[in-house]
Every structure is written in structure tokens, then in C-alpha cells.
Amino acid sequence: MRFGDRIRKLLGMEVVGDEDWDDLADLLVEGDLGAAFADSVVEELKAECARTGVRTGDEARLALKGLLSAYARPVSIAPSLGGLNIVMLLGVNGVGKTTTSAKLAKYWMDNGASKKVVLAAGDTFRAAAIDQLRLHGERLGVRVVAQERGSDSGAVLFDAIESATAVGADLVIADTAGRMHTKQNLIKELEKMDKIVASKADTARYRRLLVVDATTGQNALRQAESFSAAVKIDGLVLTKYDSSARGGVALAIARQLGIPTAFVCDGERYEDIGPFDPDRYLDEFLGLGS
Ligand SMILES: Nc1nc2c(ncn2[C@@H]2O[C@H](COP(=O)(O)OP(=O)(O)OP(=O)(O)O)[C@@H](O)[C@H]2O)c(=O)[nH]1
Ligand SMILES: [Mg+2]
Structure with missing residues (x-):
């Protein structure tokens, strides 16, 4: 039920x-x-x-x-015209960062918010992660900037931003690693990437999205606590909402940390993403409406 x-x-x-x-x-x-x-x-x-x-x-x-409704806080995250936008996806392993990178690329190309996207393979920890992003790039006709496994993820982002500027792209979507040898390493790596992007990007066009898996419950709150201690989080992406549809953790994260929700994903296909709609979300959560 x-x-x-x-x-x-x-x-x-x-x-x-x-x-x-x-x-x-x-x-x-x-x-x-x-x-x-x-x-x-x-x-x-x-x-x-x-x-x-x-x-x-x-x-x-x-x-x-x-x-x-005080805690069902939406935030609109979209590339803005007239410059290079950077969206970085953060989160622990397996939550759906790579999939969401590809979904967002397609979503913003389809609705005209972006004319040209570059995907940055910021997860250099696993070789398969780079291949996975390359495959999405091929399918969507989007350029992927990557280096070999083990290379510096900050350098990959730097490259991606340079490359995007050179080809006249208006958006870089950066996938990142969800796993490092230690949690401390992961946080350090994120802080470093964040500094590099912040030094190359217009702050008004740089957004950090934390991806959380709706099926992991209160763990997602703990993840939000540790990530937001390292970098400023502009919004959440709530994934795997299809297999749980409880998703109350988005409310708990907003209440505890003030982080609003930007997108909800409810499946594995590219189209299975949409902006967070608080009214619909609360109706589903409380069994109101149809
Ligand atoms: N049902 C469902 N599956 C999803 C959704 N988003 C992602 N997945 C699946 O979750 C699995 C992990 O997704 P990835 O995008 O590889 O996750 P990741 O965060 O990049 O994982 P790491 O790179 O290992 O840190 C894949 O099998 C995806 O197809 C969603 O909204 N619904
Ligand atoms: Mg990944």
C-alpha cells in the first residue's frame, strides 16, 4: 500500500x-x-x-x-542566460548522481534552458563511472569531458569549464564521486572542487545539488548534514521516489537544515525527473486528492 x-x-x-x-x-x-x-x-x-x-x-x-507545507520548500534551479552555468551533483554512492546528471542535461536541453551542455566526469574514483557518463553523453549527443581514472577531479572540472567556454556551451553539469577511501577524503575532495569551480565561475550561476535516495529514510538526513558542513547546498534532488513514495525525509531535511528541494526523480528513464511540486508532494504523502 x-x-x-x-x-x-x-x-x-x-x-x-x-x-x-x-x-x-x-x-x-x-x-x-x-x-x-x-x-x-x-x-x-x-x-x-x-x-x-x-x-x-x-x-x-x-x-x-x-x-x-512550511517544510515542503521548493527551489527553482535552472541555468540562466548570458553566461556559463555550473551545476555540481553531490551525494554518497549509489544515490543516482550520474543518472541525474544525464536526466538534467536532457531536461534543460528539451525545455530550452540550455543550448549546449558539457558533462564533466568528476567521479575519477571508479573507471566504470567515467564510461557510464560517456555512454549517457553518446546517447544524448552531449560532450563529456573526462580524464583517466585516479586523476584529480578538480582538474577535470577545470578542463570542463575551459572546454565549455571554448565551444560556447552555456552549462556544465558535473558528476562527482560518492566514495573515497575515507569520508574525510571525500569531504576534502569536495571542498577542493568547490573552490576551483567558485574561482572560475560566476557565483550566481553556480549551483550545488545534493542527491538523496528517498528509500534510505533518515540516513539521507545524516548525509545532508555532512555534505552541508563541507559545501553550501542549494537544493536537493530526491531520487527513487518511485520505489518508496514516502519521501518524508525531504521535509525533515528542510526543517533541520533549511535545504529546499529542487527536483524529484521517479524512475530510471531520462524523462523520469521533474521540478519539486510541494502541493502534489504533500497530497501524495498524506493521501489527499485523487
Ligand atoms: N527506480 C529508480 N532508480 C534510479 C533512480 N535514479 C537512479 N536510479 C538507479 O540507481 C542506480 C544508481 O544510479 P547512479 O546514477 O549510478 O548512482 P551514483 O550516485 O552515480 O552512484 P556512484 O557513482 O556509485 O556513487 C542505477 O541503477 C540507476 O538506474 C530513480 O529515480 N528511480
Ligand atoms: Mg556515479
């Missing part, structure tokens, strides 16, 4: 009783809000329902939507 349907079923009653609130808090924890957030939002909801005289489950879900 989809998460939203479980909420709908739980709050299906005519009159919401005391034990229902506890069950709701438990279910919201399963939806990846985390215990403290779930408890506090249910307390708020209880108070609001008492104050406004809300009694039915349907009304309660609507009121809950209102409370959660």
Missing part, C-alpha cells in the same frame, strides 16, 4: 480519538519524518484541531497538510 493510502486509512474515521494521534505519529516516523519532528507536528495538529473544532480524519489530514 502506498504511504499516502496508509495515512488516509489511518485517518479514515469520522471522529479522531486520542489513540489515533499516537498511531499517526508512529506512521509519520515510518514516512521518514524522524521521531522528534513527527511528535512535534502531531502535537501542533492536535492543538490546532482542538482550537478549530476539527473532528474528522479528512479535515485533520488537510490541517496536517497546512502544517507540513
Whole structure:
């Protein structure tokens, strides 16, 4: 059963009783809000329902939507005209960074936001990562700038930016490694790449997206904490939303760290990406709407 349907079923009653609130808090924890957030939002909801005289489950879900909407924060990330834009994708291994790099290239070419994209193979840790990005480049007709495995990822980004400028591209999408020998190495590497890009790019055209896997629950919150301690994160990409559709962790990340969500991915095909739509997202999460 989809998460939203479980909420709908739980709050299906005519009159919401005391034990229902506890069950709701438990279910919201399963939806990846985390215990403290779930408890506090249910307390708020209880108070609001008492104050406004809300009694039915349907009304309660609507009121809950209102409370959660403070944390369903969208951000619009798109290349802007008149200069070179850089979008760097960050995240731990396996979350979908490489796939999302390719999806975004196609998405922005298709909607006219970019005339010419360069993909940068900033994951130099694994040889297969470079081949994977090259394959996407071939399929999409997009230039891929890469060096051999083990080379300096900052140098790859530097090259990609030079190359993009030389061929008149307006967008560099940089894939990065999700894995290093140690977590400390990974963070250092990111800080270094970030400095290189920041020194070559117009800050208004440089965006860092953190990719998180919706199926990993509260782990994604911890990842967001460590990445945002190293570099400024402009927005989230919530991937694998198709296989979970709980996705409450995006709300938890916004509440805890103030990071908004830019895109949601719900499948493995290039087209399976779209801008984060808070209204639709909350309706799905709470089993509202159709
Ligand atoms: N169902 C589903 N699968 C996805 C989605 N995004 C990515 N995947 C799959 O997740 C797997 C990992 O994706 P990658 O793009 O290689 O992830 P990565 O973050 O680059 O991984 P590393 O390079 O190992 O750090 C692949 O099998 C993708 O097809 C999504 O939105 N939905
Ligand atoms: Mg990858």
C-alpha cells in the first residue's frame, strides 16, 4: 500500500480519538519524518484541531497538510542566460548522481534552458563511472569531458569549464564521486572542487545539488548534514521516489537544515525527473486528492 493510502486509512474515521494521534505519529516516523519532528507536528495538529473544532480524519489530514507545507520548500534551479552555468551533483554512492546528471542535461536541453551542455566526469574514483557518463553523453549527443581514472577531479572540472567556454556551451553539469577511501577524503575532495569551480565561475550561476535516495529514510538526513558542513547546498534532488513514495525525509531535511528541494526523480528513464511540486508532494504523502 502506498504511504499516502496508509495515512488516509489511518485517518479514515469520522471522529479522531486520542489513540489515533499516537498511531499517526508512529506512521509519520515510518514516512521518514524522524521521531522528534513527527511528535512535534502531531502535537501542533492536535492543538490546532482542538482550537478549530476539527473532528474528522479528512479535515485533520488537510490541517496536517497546512502544517507540513512550511517544510515542503521548493527551489527553482535552472541555468540562466548570458553566461556559463555550473551545476555540481553531490551525494554518497549509489544515490543516482550520474543518472541525474544525464536526466538534467536532457531536461534543460528539451525545455530550452540550455543550448549546449558539457558533462564533466568528476567521479575519477571508479573507471566504470567515467564510461557510464560517456555512454549517457553518446546517447544524448552531449560532450563529456573526462580524464583517466585516479586523476584529480578538480582538474577535470577545470578542463570542463575551459572546454565549455571554448565551444560556447552555456552549462556544465558535473558528476562527482560518492566514495573515497575515507569520508574525510571525500569531504576534502569536495571542498577542493568547490573552490576551483567558485574561482572560475560566476557565483550566481553556480549551483550545488545534493542527491538523496528517498528509500534510505533518515540516513539521507545524516548525509545532508555532512555534505552541508563541507559545501553550501542549494537544493536537493530526491531520487527513487518511485520505489518508496514516502519521501518524508525531504521535509525533515528542510526543517533541520533549511535545504529546499529542487527536483524529484521517479524512475530510471531520462524523462523520469521533474521540478519539486510541494502541493502534489504533500497530497501524495498524506493521501489527499485523487
Ligand atoms: N527506480 C529508480 N532508480 C534510479 C533512480 N535514479 C537512479 N536510479 C538507479 O540507481 C542506480 C544508481 O544510479 P547512479 O546514477 O549510478 O548512482 P551514483 O550516485 O552515480 O552512484 P556512484 O557513482 O556509485 O556513487 C542505477 O541503477 C540507476 O538506474 C530513480 O529515480 N528511480
Ligand atoms: Mg556515479
